[in-house]
Amino acid sequence: MKNTFRCYLRLLCWLVLLNSPQASQATDAEQVGTALGRGSDTGDLSAIVERRVLRILTVYGPGRYYLDEGAKGITAEYAKRLGTVINETFETGHLKIMVVVIPVARDELFQALIEGRGDVVIAGTTITDARRENVDFTNPVSKPLKEIVVTGPSGQGIRTLTDFSGKTVYLRPSSSYADSVNHLNEKFAARNQPAIAIEPMSELLEDEDLIEMVNAGLLPWAIVDSYKPIMWKDVFTQLTVRNDLVFREGAQLAWAVRRNNPQLKNFLNDFLTENKEGTLFGNIVRNRYIRDFDWASNATDSDELKKYRALERYFREHGETYGIEPALLAAQGFQESRLDQSVRSRAGAIGVMQLLPSTAQDKNVDIPNIEEVEPNIEAGAKYMAFLKDRYFSEPGLDALNGSLLALAAYNAGPAKVRRLRKEAGERGYDPNRWFDHVEVIAAEQIGRETVQYVSNIFKYYLSYKLIDQQSKRRDEARKKAGVR
DSSP states (O other), X not given: OOSOOOOSSOOOOOEEEOSSHHHHHTOOHHXXXXXXXXXXXXXXXXXHXXXXXXXXXXXXXTTTBEESSSEESHHHHHHHHHHHHHHHHTTOTXXXXXXXXXXXXXXXXXXXXXXXXXSXXXXXXXXXXXXXXXXXXXXXXXXXXXXXEEEOTTOOOOOSGGGGTTOEEEEXXXXXXXXXXXXXXXXXXXXXXXXXXXXXXXXXXXXXHHHHHHHHTSSSEEEEETHHHHHTTTTOTTOEEEEEEEEEEEEOEEEEEOTTOHHHHHHHHHHHHHHSBTBHHHHHHHHHTOOOOOOOOOTXXXXXXXXXXXXXXXXXXXXHHHTOOHHHHHHHHHHXXXXXXXXXXXXXXXXXXXXXXXXXXXXXXXXXXXXXXXHHHHHHHHXXXXXXXXXXXXXXXXXXXXXHHHHHXXXXXXXXXXXXXXXXXXXXXXXXXXXXXXXXXXXHHTOHHHHHHHHHHHHHHHHHHHHHHHHHHHHHHHHHTTOO
């Protein structure tokens, strides 16, 4: 893959942003431990200056914060700028205050802030009354915006918000969009109309992921902040931006701090006066990160869906036989070959699961005839099971994370993944979790290919799960109606 991509889901990394060569000399074990979130510190600005570490909580995502030959993105730029300003303000000289960026899952942002694992949230968060009950917000960093609908190739027939009555929307439960949908459902209830059903999406997905999935036809529609489809208009060309379908008006984005940190809030408000959106710096940073990325292909358009249906029985049979979830196995096949048995790699990998003949012949797999599609899928399932059972099945490791780590090993090799897990544990991350943890070390140590590989598969996996759920509901409805 030539360009960097967030998933999914994901694709979180860690990097300490040092503001000068001298700052690197000032790093000590206590500071680094705090930066990694091993402890908690809820002190205000004076405590931050004393410990010489300002911790920014964010999420990994395209344009916001990502790893591409160093940390890049809007949050990374603001971290550097904050480092310059805070050190100038407090005249720190050679003993610089470090600015540390700590990516976490989006649904962990505010809890991590409250618990003292970070000092400020910079992640495009909307000010809501519910959030104000737990955290404080800076002055808005954006102009008033709307929460609107975007539709894609698979989303049709929506003329007004009323048309969503009885339909399903796909969103993260922690998002402000969930509140907006619930408010609309109250209006529907007052009119005795069916409510909108909410299909919870993984908290590992960002709005950009959902927009991408709509653009590719993986989802029919999504609710997003109005500025986001504008940012990606040259990338997502299959979107229809419905500015007439507004779930919330007048919303504004802001940074968040703890409610007992007025010094920090005042400092950040002063900083934002000179650096927020609309200022020279803010506009330069925002424009700099409207760029191309590697976006997932449409795993569920008509042609691809036909291929999936044709092979579904093999994924189900051999996935169940070897203990690998069939939807995950199918998603891996899509990532490897677009479910095309005719694919051959330069290295000699064969078929849907892109296996080397030597791997298929190994005593731990021993499946012949991988030039044929069913043995190829069986061999892939058996090899995944071997990786998972041999290296990723110890106590404390749940089934999904065992599979995600096995996927990483399928791509990068088990020895590398074992080393990454060891280092993750040594650096305060959970070696039994891929997203947000081992993934962070992988992004640092071996680059973006494996991170993107797992992220894309996870996204396709969610899509296939949705397909299977919809098929099951449809079959149940047909059976109930007496239709065969």
